[in-house]
Amino acid sequence: MQLSNKKNKQKMGRPHVMVIPYPAQGHVLPLMSFSRYLAQQGIQITFINTEFNHNRIINSISKSSHDDYVGDRIKLVSIPDGLEDSPEERNIPGKLSESVLRFMPTKVEELIERMISENNGGAVISCVVADQSLGWAIEVAAKFGIRRAAFCPAAAASMVLGFSIQKLVDDGLIDYDGTPKVRKAIKLSPGMPEMETDKFVWVCLKNKDSQRNIFQLMLQNNKSIESTDWLLCNSVYELETAAFGVAPKILPIGPIGLAHHSLQQESTSLGSFLPQDRDCLDWLDRKIPGSVIYVAFGSFGIMGKAQLEELAIGLAITKRPVLWVNSCGDQPPIEAGSDRIKVVRWAPQREVLSHRAIGCFVSHCGWNSTLEGAQNGIPFVCIPYFADQFINKAYICDVWKIGLGIELDERGVVPRLEVKKKIDEVMRANGDYKKRAIMVKQTLMKSVAKDGFSYENLNKFVNWVKLQSELTKF
Template sequence: MASAAPHVMVLPFPAQGHVTPLMELSHRLVDHGFQVTFVCTEPIHALVLNALRRDDENSDAMPGIRLVSIPDGLADGDDRRDLCKFLDGVSRRIPGYVEELIRETGVKWLVGDANMGLCFEVAKKLGVLVACVWPASGAGLGTLLRVPQLIQDGFFDDKGFPKRTGAFELFPNVPPMYTSHMPWSIDGATEGQEVSFRLVSRNTQATSLAEIVVCNSFLDAETAAFELFPDIVPIGPLCADQELRKPVGQLLPEDTRCLAWLDAHPDSSVVYVAFGSFAVFDPRQFRELAEGLELTGRPFLWVVRPDFTSGGLGKAWFDEFPSRVAGNGNGMVVNWCPQQQVLAHRAVACFVSHCGWNSTMEGVRNGVPILCWPYFVDQFANRSYVCDIWRTGLAVAPGDDGVVTKEEVNTKLEQIIGDQGIAERARVLKDAARRSVSVGGSSYQNFKKFVSLLSE
């Protein structure tokens, strides 16, 4: 009799940039004969289901993955964009819900986001093995593992507050970190920072409970980091499937009309602009970006989430802008799009990005030069990879008032699109990424070991 498929529980941190790589990993595990219970908090679960329902093509595209929800520890009316309240709810309540779910499902492995490390403790208590997934750069996790040393060396106090300002370099060929842009650096009251720092510290310590720590990166992208931290195993760049048809847990419905719009444009002609699920622009910055894109005279595809700008923009101006740029054939503005398909499209010349790690890896995987516009935390270090280490892009430079002007947007886009050196280095890195996940490549071999460990 055939043995039952091994069953694992996959647990992402409840945010888009975490759900996507863990969903990609889940599809890969299903391809290797696993059954996956994919656990989201209730609000995230509802968004994923809603986006799936809106995309009829993909409604049956998740065989082998069962979506399950748990409460997120917050009340219905609570503001989930209040990071302090959100993190507090997640850390206090979710481990208990995960414990119940593990008992119910009887899984032998928890494949958990490193940012849910508090749940590793309950898994181990129940005799369940843990595989830890770090969804960002290897250098990012390596830096967190060094935080006790950084406190000792006087960079931070024991509550995570910076004692020095500016950038510091831990190691050569690894991006510098910024004391004000650590993963626990959140705007607002000091107690919020403290809650965040305690949570990040506990989660980082919990990685030691895992049998293996894997990350969504590849050897050639971060050679120095993986030499320094050989226990972090790169298995990326993760991709759900070659045809980019499998859903990757989007939280907003994708506007796929943009693919036909791209089809109508010549190769390497379109500027693609997207700032992930979290960045918010004030009205002045938003307008400068909009007018900067128009100034280039190039076709552009711009993702503007409904909550992307913080009010104060005249509704009339915003309603008029997309119709004006659509009318002259130059621009298309969408709420959300199938980013992986967009970046793989022959028409895309350049990616204006917040430099979240998923977006960075998707740009790398497709050899697209990146114009970096980081918003918070690790995005500044990722900018350094793109601009200083790989040299596959440029960065915008804000003025003294912190605003990136339309002239700066225009100038940098012209520079990056005309730079043959950047294009060639982006192509070389793309080839290295593809080799790493092809048969015999480093990420391919690491993934095979990962699969056999989970199968034991």
């Protein structure tokens, strides 16, 4: 078990929250932002990562600035995930979830026991905040009598889908292992985005064993989070009013990245698994405002050769500048030596999307990317491929109407002319997509401003944590 920043000592009486994210980039980043917000409010944080991810985070920031990133109120702790000898399996969601469930509960339990022992049996943790997909972490906290909060890094609609599983079975839409019995589009409630049964979160894994594992894990998590004191969601009430109406226990606190926007820009990279190429910001400075197409498909964004080629050609024939984040490491087939297209391995996405040069976001529609694009008033071109991304795409295209989806051809590939057509449409000067995107941006900004829903919920949670600390003093 590895501990970093050892100078951080738990002080008696200080509110202390243990944060446990699911070990994937899209889960770690929002929970790190949440942790930094809590730290701003005077709360001590113990942040749990797998050893593999912990090392990637530490290696992605310079040693000289490590203490500046972590601060004196965040302790980074690492535990094994059981996949040390086969890191490639971490890109298989079913495999990773299975290993996490086998190895991590015992390690977290041992860590809490050690912390209690070092404090002579006294209470050292005011609350455990666990990723909503880690129901076992809620159960471990309950075993020690620790107060608990679940954090959903996805849209509230994704949680509502999980809560609706039994009804979907009863209505004959899915089998008991999650397999769709019919192929159709449904709405769980009026005002919620349309969902296709063959694109439900667990169905999109394309592997029957993984599908069954994730499906059963979701059922188990539903039971586990019933015992939580809080069910927090990195979302905005006004953008998901129908979903929050179906499940009023879910409290919006997002966009959590906006909630700590007063932090220094450098801190936004804490939690990133890869070093960020900040040179791309200088490249953007040289571009005309609103002219650049930003292309990024997240940490799992691996494309086939045919798709990569069609996308590259489609971007090229727009004749617009392109900033392309290609995390898989393969060089896209682009114009060699051209200053019009810049390819980087990883980018400081929040800063990129807030740059005046960005005019369009070609995205996989992960929830973090969805919020980060929306909070900067950027129109989308959507190419979802996995899990909740289809729900997010429906929000973007059908509910908020700030972007367009792309139709696949008979090969299951996004064709080049379709890429160009949709980009041209959303980037049209003074177009409706940009106007609506600005309106959504204003809604998100209000949510974290004083008296906003998210602002009030965050304040209530912080005050509650501090009260728990007072109640558990010895």
